[in-house]
Amino acid sequence: MGERRSTSQSLVSWTRLRPYAMISPAILVFCLFFIYPIGYMVYLSFHDWNFVSPTKEFIGTANFTYLLSNLEFREVIVNSFIYTFFTVFLTIGISLLLALWLNRGGAIYSFLQASIFSPHITSLVSVSMLWMWIMDADYGLLNWALNLIGIESIPWLTSPDYALTSLIMVAVWKGIGFNTLVFIAGLQSIPKDLYEAAELDHTPPWRRFLRITVPMLSPTLFFLTIIGIINSFQVFETINLMTEGGPINSTNTFVYYIYQYGFQFFKIGYASAAGVILLVILSVLTVIYFKVLSKKVHYR
Incomplete structure (x- = not known):
């Protein structure tokens, strides 16, 4: 027993x-x-280490104190927020418009969907090399097109006034395809009877968009926005290949700044402190985003 x-x-x-x-x-x-x-x-982040020495010197919060008082790091924070804001919202806005246009049957629309998605599956190295040629100040395709309509050549990647804008253009071009297909999937999941009922009530198209499409797409918008914010703050490849953080620190962002001080200047403790600050910023933004907008997401 x-x-x-x-x-x-x-x-x-x-x-x-x-x-x-x-x-x-x-x-x-x-x-x-x-x-x-x-x-x-x-x-x-609380130590001074050069990546070679077997000992690490404890220095407390000195790395954080120097970081927060460093003008160069403040510029990096501003660049990161500007890049993230315009990249995320331009990508989502353009992708939504394209999804509304491409959300229909037919071989031509299937071909266009595949064409728009193709940059997403192309490596960032290839994309960066392509856009470096397109944006070349002397022989680039973009300046050649501008010259045809009487506009002078623009130093896209060599001027502090245009370099960050150029990187945003590249990020938007690459990100549109993925977002568009996700939006199309969201649009196709919206019940048709909602639109039929709105048509019977003679609801204008703009009101149908605001009262039906946007609320029903809110989970998709919520997902794409948070993923876009995180990815934009972690941008590295395009900056490393196209501008190397320049000119005059105008395109330097968090991850490239961490890479510079960690693997070029061998200030591991300082780079780790910058990484901790990036982690805190992303955590705070994510919590705020979930707290503020999660209640407005409409799950069927």
Whole structure:
């Protein structure tokens, strides 16, 4: 009798532990490749280390104090917010308009959807090289087209006044395809009877868009906006290849700034402190975004 009770208790215990045992590999990987690097970055942010010396000197909050008082870093913060704001909202706005236009049947529209999506699956290295040629101040295709209509050549990548705008253009061009297809999927999931009822009530198209399309697309808008904000703050490849943070620090953003001080200047503690600040900013923005807008998302 005692053996049966012991076996029964063992089965109950295993039944309770089995879900945790099944997800333990994923938890282990998550802790090893996400939680541990973040914790180690926070640890390094309080030290002075050159990536070579076997010892790390504890300096407290000195890295953070210098960062927040550094004019160059303030410019990086401003550049990052400007880049993120215009990239996210231009991409979403243009993608929504394209989705409304392409959300119909026919081979030509299927071809256009595939064409618009193609930049998304192209590597950022190839995209950057292509746009460096298009935006070349002397021989670029863009300036050649402007010259045809009587506009003087613009130093797209070599002037502080245009360089950040040029990078935003590249990011919007690359991101439109993915967002457009996601919007099309969202539009096709909206029940047709809502539009039919609105037509019977003689509701104008603009009111149908604001009262039906936008609320029903709110989960899609919510998803694309938060993903766009996170990705824009982490931009690196285009800056590294096209401008290297210049001219005059006008295109330097968080991740490239961290790369510079970590792997070019070997100031690991300083770069880690910048990484911690980026983590805090993204966390705060995400929490605010969820708190403010999650209640306005309409889930069917």
